[in-house]
Amino acid sequence: MAEKKALHENSMWRISLIRLRRNKLAMFGLFFLLLLLAAALFGPLFTPFERDATNMSNIYQPPSAEHWLGTDEVGRDVFTRLLYGARVSLAVGFVATLFSLVIGMTLGSLAGFLGGVVDGVVMRIVDIFMCFPYFVIAIAAAAAFGPSMFNVMLITGILTWPQFARIVRGEVITLKQREFIEASRATGLGTAYTIFRHIIPNVFGVIAVYATLGIANGILSEAGLSYLGLGVKAPMPSWGNMLAAAQSLRSLRMHWWLWMPPGALVFLTILSINFLGDGLRDALDPKLKR
Amino acid sequence: MFQYVVKRLLILIPVFFGITIIIFTLIHIMPGDPYSTMMDPGLSAADKEQMLEAIGYYDPLPVQYVRWLSRAFAGDLGYSTHYLQPVTTVIGEKLGNTLLLSVSVLILSVLLAVPLGVISAVRQYSALDYFATILAFIGISIPSFFLALGVLKIFAFDLGWFPISGLRTIGANYTGLRALLDLAHHAVLPILVLTVIQMASLMRYTRSSMLEAIQMDYTRTARAKGLSEHTVIYKHALRNSMISVTTLITISLGNLLSGAVLTETVFGWPGMGTLMYQAIGNRDYSLVTACALLLTVFILLSNLLADILYAVVDPRIRYQ
Numbered sequence: 001m002a003e004k005k006a007l008h009e010n011s012m013w014r015i016s017l018i019r020l021r022r023n024k025l026a027m028f029g030l031f032f033l034l035l036l037l038a039a040a041l042f043g044p045l046f047t048p049f050e051r052d053a054t055n056m057s058n059i060y061q062p063p064s065a066e067h068w069l070g071t072d073e074v075g076r077d078v079f080t081r082l083l084y085g086a087r088v089s090l091a092v093g094f095v096a097t098l099f100s101l102v103i104g105m106t107l108g109s110l111a112g113f114l115g116g117v118v119d120g121v122v123m124r125i126v127d128i129f130m131c132f133p134y135f136v137i138a139i140a141a142a143a144a145f146g147p148s149m150f151n152v153m154l155i156t157g158i159l160t161w162p163q164f165a166r167i168v169r170g171e172v173i174t175l176k177q178r179e180f181i182e183a184s185r186a187t188g189l190g191t192a193y194t195i196f197r198h199i200i201p202n203v204f205g206v207i208a209v210y211a212t213l214g215i216a217n218g219i220l221s222e223a224g225l226s227y228l229g230l231g232v233k234a235p236m237p238s239w240g241n242m243l244a245a246a247q248s249l250r251s252l253r254m255h256w257w258l259w260m261p262p263g264a265l266v267f268l269t270i271l272s273i274n275f276l277g278d279g280l281r282d283a284l285d286p287k288l289k290r
Numbered sequence: 291m292f293q294y295v296v297k298r299l300l301i302l303i304p305v306f307f308g309i310t311i312i313i314f315t316l317i318h319i320m321p322g323d324p325y326s327t328m329m330d331p332g333l334s335a336a337d338k339e340q341m342l343e344a345i346g347y348y349d350p351l352p353v354q355y356v357r358w359l360s361r362a363f364a365g366d367l368g369y370s371t372h373y374l375q376p377v378t379t380v381i382g383e384k385l386g387n388t389l390l391l392s393v394s395v396l397i398l399s400v401l402l403a404v405p406l407g408v409i410s411a412v413r414q415y416s417a418l419d420y421f422a423t424i425l426a427f428i429g430i431s432i433p434s435f436f437l438a439l440g441v442l443k444i445f446a447f448d449l450g451w452f453p454i455s456g457l458r459t460i461g462a463n464y465t466g467l468r469a470l471l472d473l474a475h476h477a478v479l480p481i482l483v484l485t486v487i488q489m490a491s492l493m494r495y496t497r498s499s500m501l502e503a504i505q506m507d508y509t510r511t512a513r514a515k516g517l518s519e520h521t522v523i524y525k526h527a528l529r530n531s532m533i534s535v536t537t538l539i540t541i542s543l544g545n546l547l548s549g550a551v552l553t554e555t556v557f558g559w560p561g562m563g564t565l566m567y568q569a570i571g572n573r574d575y576s577l578v579t580a581c582a583l584l585l586t587v588f589i590l591l592s593n594l595l596a597d598i599l600y601a602v603v604d605p606r607i608r609y610q
Contacts, residue, residue, distance in 0.1 A: 136585050136586075137582065224435065243435075259439065271427060274430060
């Protein structure tokens, strides 16, 4: 409660919010994402079909009044699976970003705050990860650890933390010289306390922007890996493994309803996240506003 | 300058070892015995074990790593267990195809994205700016393989304008100009897809870098001393904004190569991406390792090149 009140009183956040509201593309993004989230959470409760219910006498049906987006190679309702797939794809995006955030923020703030050898070592590790060709290493890692939803989350998180580490480190180095940090240290408060209580809240704005964009990356990563058969395993549906239907040239050519809807959803979701992320950046950082 | 380059190179050394260690370890925890397809099925289990022992399959990982790395430095990246050829031979054929694709995409995207980005910035909030911005957002957001699938379905299957996959028409045996045209015909769709993706971020970046330059004091000075708007924008602002754009282009070289992985597999383009994906399926360890290593080292070098170029065009960097 107290925090909520503080948020209202804090004029910086208020101004940011007003600025964000004026950005039409960002509002479109936010609206689409909320709609998607609602559909993913509650949609499956209302569909008349089960996720994995097969019907061999009703396969490859084009969209109709009964099956809004047709049926697949074993007669499952595509629309229903798309809704369940949204849960998986969004979950991968969120959890992967969470992994990435935790690793990146911890290492980045330690490197920036402590400096010296710790900074050197962490930044070299960051350099190493920044050099990796993202998808090449993701494919190799997915092949090594085996295809599963959790592994996709883990691989994405491990490959993307360096960007958070870099940002947090940069911010920490600037913040470190400010008086309130010096005061915290002079009072004898510990490193961890100073970082989490005084530094992290101050870099929250920048982090929020990149975390938003990170979710897009997680969704993209899931789609790519599952499309190649190295991600979420059937029968659990995800947008990526539904897209894999297009691996069959016959389906690519004739059964557009199998792969176009999940692909379009991945695209629209990432587009919305990018709109929102861009709007957030403009809203939170007046320096960048042109 | 010399000092700066040496410093950059020294930083690269630990990064290089880190990269090779991670790639090597990753490839070696992949399940499955890569040599099973190479051995005579009639051999007894004991003989097989003995052979694996002899080639060092059971040596500790660090030992294998050192052996692999010292051989790699001598130009020997191992032997492909699937193609039964040295890895360098297998990659050599495909690398050319990937480079053909990447270089065309790079040239095209720079030629299109930089002017568009500049005009977008100069005429901020014009119809063209909005159009370019929307286009850039689409390019940034669409998964490359989904765009590839859509393009393939529409232009190759439905309209029949372009071939469905591969590098050249099989069995046609064209020569000379016909062969070249045939190759170009096959390359149109992959190049189109990769260019759209590649252009997007470059255009955005050029736009914001140009916008920044337009606001700078030196631009105001140029205007104040009575230069024409054309000279102000295209001589003063543009040249300065190109400093960071050059860096981005150089850095994107590596990303372009690795970004082609999925697109190549969709179009059946016989390049590094398709090769690596198939190599994973075939458990062809040495080949996967070599592909990953090659692409990573390429990125490392393009980053180094970007750093050096940056210092060349902007002397302030050298003294930091």
